[in-house]
Amino acid sequence: MELTSLKCKHLVVKIASRCNLNCSYCYMYNMGDNTYKNQPKFMSKTVIVKLIEAVAVHCEEHDLNEFTFVFHGGEPLLASQDLYRFFVHQALTVLLPNVQPNFKLQTNGMLITKAWCELFEELNIGVGISLDGNKKENDLYRLDHKGRGSFDAIMKGYNIAQKLLPNKPGIVTFINIGSDPLDTYEFLKSIDIEYVDFILPDATHDTPKWASLFDTPTPYADWLIKIFDIWFYEKGKKPKIRFFETIILLLLGRVNDDGNDALGGGNHQVLVIETDGGIEPIDSLKVCGDGFTKIKTNVLQDKISDAFEKELAELCNLSHKLLCKKCMICPVKDICGGGYLAHRFSKESGFNNPSIYCNDLLKLITRIQNAVFAEIPGSILEENHLKPVYYHQALEMVEYGEKYSEEPEWSNYLELFGSKSKENV
Numbered sequence: 001m002e003l004t005s006l007k008c009k010h011l012v013v014k015i016a017s018r019c020n021l022n023c024s025y026c027y028m029y030n031m032g033d034n035t036y037k038n039q040p041k042f043m044s045k046t047v048i049v050k051l052i053e054a055v056a057v058h059c060e061e062h063d064l065n066e067f068t069f070v071f072h073g074g075e076p077l078l079a080s081q082d083l084y085r086f087f088v089h090q091a092l093t094v095l096l097p098n099v100q101p102n103f104k105l106q107t108n109g110m111l112i113t114k115a116w117c118e119l120f121e122e123l124n125i126g127v128g129i130s131l132d133g134n135k136k137e138n139d140l141y142r143l144d145h146k147g148r149g150s151f152d153a154i155m156k157g158y159n160i161a162q163k164l165l166p167n168k169p170g171i172v173t174f175i176n177i178g179s180d181p182l183d184t185y186e187f188l189k190s191i192d193i194e195y196v197d198f199i200l201p202d203a204t205h206d207t208p209k210w211a212s213l214f215d216t217p218t219p220y221a222d223w224l225i226k227i228f229d230i231w232f233y234e235k236g237k238k239p240k241i242r243f244f245e246t247i248i249l250l251l252l253g254r255v256n257d258d259g260n261d262a263l264g265g266g267n268h269q270v271l272v273i274e275t276d277g278g279i280e281p282i283d284s285l286k287v288c289g290d291g292f293t294k295i296k297t298n299v300l301q302d303k304i305s306d307a308f309e310k311e312l313a314e315l316c317n318l319s320h321k322l323l324c325k326k327c328m329i330c331p332v333k334d335i336c337g338g339g340y341l342a343h344r345f346s347k348e349s350g351f352n353n354p355s356i357y358c359n360d361l362l363k364l365i366t367r368i369q370n371a372v373f374a375e376i377p378g379s380i381l382e383e384n385h386l387k388p389v390y391y392h393q394a395l396e397m398v399e400y401g402e403k404y405s406e407e408p409e410w411s412n413y414l415e416l417f418g419s420k421s422k423e424n425v
Contacts, residue, residue: 006308006317007062009269011055012283015043015083016074017275021108021150024141025174027202027342028074033286035294040275042079047277048087050299052094058304059099067095068102071125072272072283077111081119088123104128106172108142110150112157117164127169129158133184137176155191162192170195177219181226189239197242198224200262200339200357202287205346208356221363228364232371247368250335264337265320271307273299279307281316284342315351316341326354330398331389332365359395366391 017039024030059067069091071084091101105120109129120127131154132138139149161169171193173184188196200220216222228244246263261268261282272280272293279297286293295310307313315322320337327338338344339355346353355361370388373381381387389397 006267006305006314007064007269008058008271008304008307009064009066010068010070010271011051012070012072012270012272013043013051013087014073014272014274014283015071015076015087016078017041018078019073019075019108020078020110020144021075022143022145023174024143025201027284027287031202031207031287033290033292035286035291036074039278042083043273043275043277045083045086047273047275047299048083048090050277051273052087052090054299054302054304055091056094056099059095061303061305064099066100066102068104071103071105075108075111076105077107077116081115084119084123084125088125102126106130107157108150108154109157109161109169110153112161114160114164117161120161120165126167127161127165128172129154129161129169130172130174131155131158132174132176133179134187137179137184140176140178141174158191168194170197172197172199174199174201175220175223177223181223182230185227185230193239195240195242198227200343200360202284202340202342203356204287204342205344205348205353205356207287217359218363219360220357221360221367224360224364225367228368228371232368244368247335247365248372251365251369251372261316261319262337262340263335265334266337267317267321268319268341269317271304271313279304279313281307281313282341284340285312285316285345287342288345319351322351324352324354326358326398330362331394332362332369335365335369336361362394362398363391366394 017036018041019026019029022029027033028036055067058064069087088103091103095101103123103125104127105125106128107130109131112129119125130142132140132142135149135151138151138154142150142154144150158169171188173188173196175198176184224243227241231238231241231244243262246260250264260266261270261284268282270282272283274280277299278294279299279302280293280295283293293312295307295312297307297310308317319341323333323338324344327333327336330336339357339361341351343355343357344351344353366389370390373386373388376386
């Protein structure tokens with residue numbers, strides 16, 4: 001792969017590196033990475049200026065006419081409204097008319113007020129809110145630094161945003177398999193959400209903290225399938241569920257090259273900018289070890305493209321293509337894409353592993369596939385050489401193929417990365 005062909009279309013902008021919550025599953029603060037302690041609490045205007053200049057150069061290098069900034073943290077609303085105005089004004093001034101900048105923000109919602117909503121509308125910033133279901137489920141893990149639940153404060157902010165924003169906020173929900181999935185789904189519908197993305201807990205083969213809590217090999221698939229089986233056949237108004245809809249679109253032949261780090265076969269065209277200007281691969285990789293994402297590039301002196309000269313950023317961009325032997329022979333690899341890169345990591349072999357959620361993804365995708373194919377006339381399936389594969393069949397195919405197939409051509413590359421990665425953990 002020529003490095004010059006690797007590009008970034010989306011930047012996760014860590015405008016704040018601290019948070020007013022202390023969620024027990026947070027990869028930023030509670031999964032072993034402590035580098036945030038050495039970074040500025042907020043991004044400076046100097047870094048912002050250099051960042052926008054670097055984006056302009058990158059867009060010119062790769063002939064991009066659109067670029068997305070996702071404000072993130074920590075908690076991004078800890079930063080001042082003035083800093084957002086400065087950022088957006090700078091982006092519009094430098095990038096237009098050649099590049100159209102888009103702005104999104106992911107918040108825990110606790111600090112949302114009427115004034116913030118007015119700012120979001122003024123600057124055309126799309127908003128996502130993190131909420132893990134009803135009060136009981138949300139307050140199990142999403143606690144503040146004094147151990148108090150966050151549900152009431154989140155719902156207050158959510159209701160303000162629902163009322164005042166023309167584009168309603170989407171919801172991101174951590175999957176708690178100890179909860180009743182149908183209770184979670186009914187609650188989310190009861191607050192009139194339009195969009196939800198269910199998130200698998202971040203862990204590695206060395207720290208399968210959440211996946212190891214249950215006896216079944218597919219606890220997350222079982223949880224999600226209960227929702228899917230209601231949602232897919234539901235008539236009338238229902239929320240968009242990104243996890244399900246992405247799988248469906250991929251099954252129907254969509255080429256996924258929009259920066260999705262969880263599914264599909266496209267390049268993962270996302271990088272992170274920390275508050276000090278550091279350019280890093282996707283931040284969920286922090287679960288792999290303290291300082292793991294630090295690749296020693298910074299917008300204060302480097303181009304965005306320079307990040308792809310670092311092996312970790314290159315691997316992250318190509319994460320749906322550089323798959324282990326088991327993934328390469330899997331019948332759903334073009335849909336799954338190996339899953340999140342972080343979920344494949346082990347100290348022993350780097351990323352040359354299937355996801356810790358491999359069986360969950362296989363079971364969920366085959367269930368969705370069969371539901372979708374059942375709605376398509378048989379003649380169309382036959383014409384397009386589409387044939388349903390059931391979960392037990394897929395398991396047998398993988399087990400058989402793994403015995404007789406050879407390692408991928410690039411396995412040495414991945415093993416080399418595995419040996420290097422041991423130095424970082």
